[in-house]
Amino acid sequence: MWRQQRGSGDRQWQTEVRRLRAEAGDWPRTELTDDLAAGLVVGLAYPERLARVRQPGGTEYLMVGGTAANLAPGSVLAGVAWLAIAVADRDPRQPAARIRSAAAIDEATARVAGAGHLVRGQEVAWSGGDVVAREFERLGAVTLVERPLPDPDRDALDRALLEGLRREGLPLLPWDRDARGLRERLAFCRHALGAPWPDVSDDALLRTAGEWLGPELHAARRRADLERVDVATALRRLLPWPQAAALDRVAPERLLVPGGSRLRVDYADPQAPVLALRVQEAFGWQRAPVIADGRVTVLLHLLSPARRPVAVTADLESFWRTGYPRVRAELRGRYPRHAWPEDPTAPSRP
Known part of the structure; x- marks a missing residue:
């Protein structure tokens, strides 16, 4: 370095030190030593090479410009908190640059030399799987x-939560049985009847999350709050009023069967809703329910009294004629102890 080569008595060196001291009049130090002056010279020349040690006592540094840099093993500068790096080179095959020449400085010096890179602000963002709000x-x-x-800005929080939902996906929300069932019913209605029944695909729900999930987002601050959302209630906001009133008629959650039970319809496949029931529970039906x-006939999964599969059909008339006699015989x-009437279309109790 210059000082090492010419000595502290060099006139040009002393002139440069006096100039730097004069320019740093508002610098929060009472004295600028020659060593720090050397670091300040380097830092002002190469502010992007100002660097702080990654771990106390270590030899790995992070430069202001974002590049990692390492001291050579045994360097007398090892563990110095801050460096002003004069010379560093990097092998493209290596992840970090090698520091060839540097001066030890402190944070105050780094702040002065790198003043053009100094940024103060606030950040509200989704990072590391949760909302981060910091100065x-x-x-x-x-x-x-x-x-x-x-006290982060509310709009910024909403944006961060939406970003988190889009990154993590819909499984970030608590999809309990009610929420999953409602979504499947809505998907069926969209498939069978089209718009204005809402699109509840992953892409559509993520794209419109600010609308149907708005109140829940606005009340949340972190991931844990999203994990407690009532998703079923939020999903219902997608329904225009006429469709909301018609949902239970168009896609009933349960169907009344001749035996008197109300059985849940499975809408997992929007093209073919399924009703699983024992054969005896279907006695009295001539046709499968629609x-x-x-527009859509329910696919019946007919079961034995032990709830083992007997037949799968949407054409119950045909099953009664051709399939049931075989099932009855077997x-x-x-x-x-269970009823096996010859005419299964006649009303009967299971």
Whole structure:
């Protein structure tokens, strides 16, 4: 370095030190030593090479410009908190540059030399799987100060939560049985009847999350709040009033069967809603039930008294004619306590 080569008595060196001291009149130090002056010269010349040690006592540094740099093993500068790096080179095959020449400085010197890279502000963002709200002071890529932001901007919080939902996907929300069932019913209605029944695909829900999930987002501050959302209530906001009033008729959650039970319809496949029931529970039906204002016939999964599969059909008339006699012959001896009438379309109790 210049001072090492010419000595502290060099006139040009002393002139440069006096100039720097004069320019740093508002610098929060009472004295600028020759060593710090040397670091200040380098820092002012190459502010992007100001660097802070990654770990106390270590040899790995992060430069203001964002590049990692390492001291050579055994360097007398190892562990110095801040460096002003004069010369560094980097092998493209290596992740970090090698520091060839540098001067030890302190943070105050780094702040003066790198003043053009100093940024203060607030950040509210989705990071590391949750909302991060903080105040910060950074010298380029080096974070100097970071503290929690006690009262973040509400709009910024909403944007961060939406960003988190789009990154993490819909599984971030608590999809309980009611929420999943409602979404499946809505998907069926969209498939069977089209608009204005809402699109509840992943892409559509993520794209419109600010609308149907708005109140829940506005009340949340972090991931844990999203994990407690009542998703079913939020989903219902997608329904225009006429469709909201018609949902239970068009896509009933349960169907009344001749045996008197109200059984849940499975809408997992929007093209073929399924009703699973024992054969005896279907006695009295001549045809399979229809939904979606008569447009879709429910697919029946007919079960034995032990709830083992017997038949799958949407054409119950055909099953009664051709399939049931075989089933009756096979199962009535095995389950003698259950009814096996010759005419299954006649009203009967299971």
